[in-house]
Amino acid sequence: MNCVELQKSLAEIEDGSASEQQAHLKSCPECSALVAELNRITSAAIELRAADEPSPRVWNSIEIALRQEGLIHAPLVGRSLIPSFGSRWAWTRWAVPAAAVLLITVGVYVHQRSLPVQVARNAAQPAVSAAVSGLETTGLNDDDLLQEISQQTPALRAQYEDNLRRANQYIEDAQSDVAANPNDEEAHRSLLAAYQQKAMLFELALDRSLP
Amino acid sequence: MSGRTIKLAAIGALMAGTLVAQTHKELHFNVGARAVVSVNNPYGSISVKPSAGNTVSVSAVLSSDKVEIDSNQTGNRVDIQSHLLPGANEQSGHVDYEILVPADASVSLHSTTGPLRAERLHGDMTLEGSAAIVDVRDITDAHVHVKTLNGPVTLTNVIEGHVEVDSLSGAITLNRVTGPLVQVISTSGGINYTGDFGDGGEYRLTSHSGDIEATVPEYTSADVSARSVKGEVHDDIPLQPKQHTSFIVKEGSAFVGTMGRAAVSSTVVLRSFSGKIHLRKRTAK
Numbered sequence: 001m002n003c004v005e006l007q008k009s010l011a012e013i014e015d016g017s018a019s020e021q022q023a024h025l026k027s028c029p030e031c032s033a034l035v036a037e038l039n040r041i042t043s044a045a046i047e048l049r050a051a052d053e054p055s056p057r058v059w060n061s062i063e064i065a066l067r068q069e070g071l072i073h074a075p076l077v078g079r080s081l082i083p084s085f086g087s088r089w090a091w092t093r094w095a096v097p098a099a100a101v102l103l104i105t106v107g108v109y110v111h112q113r114s115l116p117v118q119v120a121r122n123a124a125q126p127a128v129s130a131a132v133s134g135l136e137t138t139g140l141n142d143d144d145l146l147q148e149i150s151q152q153t154p155a156l157r158a159q160y161e162d163n164l165r166r167a168n169q170y171i172e173d174a175q176s177d178v179a180a181n182p183n184d185e186e187a188h189r190s191l192l193a194a195y196q197q198k199a200m201l202f203e204l205a206l207d208r209s210l211p
Numbered sequence: 212m213s214g215r216t217i218k219l220a221a222i223g224a225l226m227a228g229t230l231v232a233q234t235h236k237e238l239h240f241n242v243g244a245r246a247v248v249s250v251n252n253p254y255g256s257i258s259v260k261p262s263a264g265n266t267v268s269v270s271a272v273l274s275s276d277k278v279e280i281d282s283n284q285t286g287n288r289v290d291i292q293s294h295l296l297p298g299a300n301e302q303s304g305h306v307d308y309e310i311l312v313p314a315d316a317s318v319s320l321h322s323t324t325g326p327l328r329a330e331r332l333h334g335d336m337t338l339e340g341s342a343a344i345v346d347v348r349d350i351t352d353a354h355v356h357v358k359t360l361n362g363p364v365t366l367t368n369v370i371e372g373h374v375e376v377d378s379l380s381g382a383i384t385l386n387r388v389t390g391p392l393v394q395v396i397s398t399s400g401g402i403n404y405t406g407d408f409g410d411g412g413e414y415r416l417t418s419h420s421g422d423i424e425a426t427v428p429e430y431t432s433a434d435v436s437a438r439s440v441k442g443e444v445h446d447d448i449p450l451q452p453k454q455h456t457s458f459i460v461k462e463g464s465a466f467v468g469t470m471g472r473a474a475v476s477s478t479v480v481l482r483s484f485s486g487k488i489h490l491r492k493r494t495a496k
Contacts, residue, residue: 003335004352004373004391030245030317156341163360163379166398170419173484177440186438186482193396193417200377204341204360 006031010038142168145205160205167201170194238269238282240289245334247288248312249319253295254278255306257320258328259336262311270309277303325362363400382421397421401486405493408433408477417482425481426491432471437481437488439464444488466490 001009001024009021025032142164150157174191181187242265250257255274262268267289271280277299281292295304301324312318317334320327325343329336333351341360348367355372357364361380372390376383380399389409395402397418404425408414410432416423427433427448434453437444443463450468460467469476481488 002352004354004371007354007373028245030247159342159361163398166419167379170398170484173419173440177484186436186480189415190417190482190484194398194419196377197379197396197398197419200358201360201379204339204358 003028003031007034010035145202149205160201163201164198167194167198170197232275234273234276236269236271236273236280238267238271238280238291240267240269240282240284241265242267242284242289242313242316243287244313244315245287246313246316247319248291248310248316249289249321250291250308250310251321252291252293252306252308253323254301254304255293255308255322255324256326256328257308257310257322259310259312259318259320259330259332261314261331265313266311267313267316268311272307274305275299275303278306280306361400407431408479410477412477414477414479415482416480418486419483420485421483422486423481423483423488424491425479425489426493427470428493430471432476433479434469434476435479435481435490436467437465437490439483439486439488441485442483442487446490447492448490 001020003024006021006024006028009018021035025035146157146161146164149160171191171194174187174194177184177187178191244265246265246267248259248267250259269280269282269291273280277296279294279296281290281294283290291308291310293304293306312332312334314332315334316332317336318329318332319337320329320339322340322343325340326346327338327340327343328346329338329350330347331349333353335354335356336347336350337356337358338345338347339358340362343359343362345357345359345362345364346367347355347357347365347369350366350369350372352371353369353373355366355369355374355376357366357376357378359378359381362378363382363384364376364378365384365386366374366376366388367386369385369388369390372388372393374385374388374390374393374395376385376395378397378400380397382400383395383397383402385393385395385402385404385406387406388404389406389412391412393412394415395404395417396415399420400418401421402416402418402423404414404416404423405427407428408431414433416425422442423437429448431448435450437446441464444465446466448470450466450470453467453469459465481490
């Protein structure tokens with residue numbers, strides 16, 4: 001079993017406990033780290049659903065996962081890449097990637113399972129709910145984001161504003177389509193995709209390399 | 212001194228200044244199999260190609276002394292970071308990277324402006340950049356993940372890939388991209404797929420308002436489902452209709468069916484809200 005086969009097999013046996021998976025994991029630190037990370041994220045996601053306010057352990061797990069992925073780094077002295085958010089924004093450094101991780105995770109799970117429509121719909125609905133909840137609990141606010149971009153990089157404001165408007169329209173249309181076609185698995189997937197697009201917009205906007 | 216002389220002198224001084232300010236830096240790292248290479252370059256290009264041995268070679272052109280290169284190797288992982296110093300902007304903080312990595316290395320490239328380019332590799336790769344032009348080609352057996360805000364994305368000859376492309380408004384072009392999973396999501400960018408959808412893969416091309424066009428050869432085998440909520444849907448290829456669908460197949464706005472041999476077919480889902488969807492037959496040259 002190679003890396004690609006193992007990652008495909010995770011859709012069936014998610015915790016990497018099958019004998020073939022175990023054999024590969026013993027010899028592949030990357031896949032081993034991936035499985036450990038998936039287990040951590042799954043645990044974290046369960047806790048996110050269970051609590052109104054996620055415990056610090058959840059954020060720590062996500063932070064560790066993001067560091068291992070190389071998506072974030074420890075801040076460097078004198079580094080000016082991250083916008084200098086005040087305390088009002090400090091928490092969003094983790095909240096936004098957390099929302100993105102949550103969206104990606106539920107997206108991967110929904111995507112990889114080839115289920116009958118009814119089962120898929122049942123799976124997609126909580127996934128979308130979780131996605132919505134993820135965005136809402138992080139308190140992401142379009143105006144705040146645009147205001148911050150205006151202060152840090154005024155030249156990019158129009159670009160982000162336009163894309164934000166389009167992403168919101170996407171979500172609105174996808175919601176209408178789900179309401180009109182509740183049995184359409186693809187409508188549910190599209191709604192999830194719409195939320196993913198908005199999460200990505202925030203992720204890119206607050207990214208470490210935003211000038 | 213004439214006006215023309217002054218102008219020439221000024222241009223010369225500017226050019227000399229640029230030449231003096233630009234510096235070239237080379238870095239080399241010895242790595243093992245399946246190395247991980249991460250490059251974060253806010254302003255400027257990153258190009259990654261395969262190296263001959265187990266080395267990572269970095270060649271960087273820095274536009275000024277307002278930017279430095281921080282590098283770090285931890286075991287099999289190499290991190291490269293363009294470090295902007297106070298006062299740096301898009302021009303003075305610009306760095307262009309040419310990087311050679313072992314072909315099986317996993318790479319993560321990040322640049323706001325780009326362009327980002329990766330070719331002839333078979334390790335997993337992530338390319339991210341708001342406005343970056345992304346060009347990925349000749350990749351086999353790899354996960355390819357791309358994210359852009361409005362930068363156009365082109366993938367060419369990506370075989371047996373696990374491909375995920377997300378762009379808010381950049382145009383996305385896939386040429387001969389096949390694999391177990393090919394997923395493209397866009398809000399307003401157009402999506403253009405040219406290829407045969409491989410064997411047994413899952414292909415999902417979704418855009419909110421962008422047009423989706425898939426051009427396939429006659430021998431293609433695929434179960435195709437296409438639907439645009441408000442846009443038009445056109446199909447140049449005769450499909451064997453499906454009995455059961457999860458949505459109402461309305462003439463002109465959706466079609467569902469099988470082309471070619473169903474036994475080896477891939478699943479293809481084309482979805483838009485207000486964009487047009489067009490499934491075309493590739494004409495023989």
